């Protein structure tokens with residue numbers, strides 16, 4: 045099998061790979077779930093912003109600042125359209141998925157939740173979501189219920205039915221799990237939650253780069269992710285919230301731009317979404333995301349995603365052929381495959397593979413509660429993006445086969 | 452330490468000059484050590500704060516210390532073999548003044564190891580020093 049030309053063309057848009065297009069392949073970047081490489085248009089837009097448009101947003105009224113503010117807001121609109129949010133004010137910029145998780149959870153604790161209320165969170169959550177709710181549950185005396193997983197590490201819907209009680213207020217879960225690559229049945233869960241008046245918070249960090257997201261169709265209350273997982277830059281997160289939900293949340297941080305009126309004793313907070321955006325935001329990061337969305341809009345995304353799917357299937361099939369390898373899950377895998385190798389600690393395998401030029405992640409992938417329960421020595425995670433070459437997967441597999449030599 | 456003063460496995464390690472053989476040796480030392488080691492894997496002997504799990508125990512006879520330690524990672528167990536080889540049967544003064552970085556540098560390990568591995572080993576060494584001051 046060879047990588048199709050349209051993928052090679054797509055990959056050419058990522059400067060990181062420019063110096064390694066030569067064959068034979070001697071390295072493979074397969075850690076895209078940790079972060080994806082930045083696309084050239086995003087990189088250009090950062091330089092362009094600082095060179096020609098650098099000004100603070102929503103503050104000064106000179107021409108430069110107005111232009112930059114308008115562009116900044118047009119990207120908010122573009123992001124809302126990308127997610128099919130009803131309004132641009134439903135998009136709040138944060139510094140990442142982690143801050144979004146904290147903003148939502150803290151806000152709900154302060155405004156909506158009372159001691160004794162129940163939060164359901166999946167065993168498979170990233171620490172960004174899991175630890176946040178675990179700690180806030182302690183602080184606000186909430187009950188934390190852990191949603192169970194089935195054999196394929198998908199949330200057990202039947203068990204979830206029985207776990208929901210009249211005290212359940214929030215269900216927090218990832219669309220796709222970072223440690224396993226498993227896509228969760230979020231549609232069914234959101235429907236179940238909504239029927240029971242439960243707020244849903246979906247962590248889309250591992251879904252955003254691999255599938256179209258339509259928040260109105262999902263009908264979740266909150267959806268968040270980091271821009272650096274979808275070919276844009278670090279330090280920017282997107283936090284979507286239904287307008288009514290965001291209005292009900294108190295501010296997360298205090299400072300400039302999030303206030304309307306300030307007297308010595310009182311402050312009146314700004315409207316949505318600015319009340320959540322205290323301080324100078326990551327303007328260049330927003331510009332980079334805007335350029336990334338334009339870039340992606342010009343791609344044949346269906347074709348790219350079909351390729352990703354084929355690549356994942358190929359990887360699963362190849363791994364299954366190797367008797368020393370056990371996959372943590374094999375169904376509904378999206379962008380990542382997680383496995384263990386018999387007789388190998390995950391850190392040892394990853395270290396040896398790293399010597400051979402393979403970049404993958406090992407350990408518990410910021411999801412200790414899950415990984416320690418199913419793979420105490422940690423797992424190895426291969427994660428792909430649309431620019432991943434079939435030849436990279438083949439190189440990885442050939443390196444994997446050399447591990448035996450070290451036993 | 453003169454080159455000729457290196458303990459057995461360390462000397463073996465120094466004589467190798469490609470990463471494949473280095474890692475093969477580490478994996479072998481670690482694997483053998485994990486099979487034969489008497490180290491108890493208890494909560495008490497667990498060294499917290501390492502990437503992989505490490506268990507460490509100490510025995511004292513007179514002025515001298517004997518350590519035994521293993522890890523669920525074979526590479527780490529192998530590194531521990533190299534470390535303990537240099538520290539076992541030594542007294543407190545020697546252990547306290549032992550230059551870990553220099554030792555690994557001389558073995559040619561410094562460039563090979565990741566930051567987190569090096570940090571993990573420093574952590575184990577700190578733990579060893581602490582055990583000698585406690586006893």
Ligand SMILES: Cc1ncc(COP(=O)(O)O)c(C=O)c1O
Nearest residue numbers: 140141142170172222249250270
């Ligand atoms: C599912 C999931 N949630 C949250 C995060 C946290 O993202 P960030 O570190 O960019 O805030 C990640 C990143 O690994 C993730 O995979």
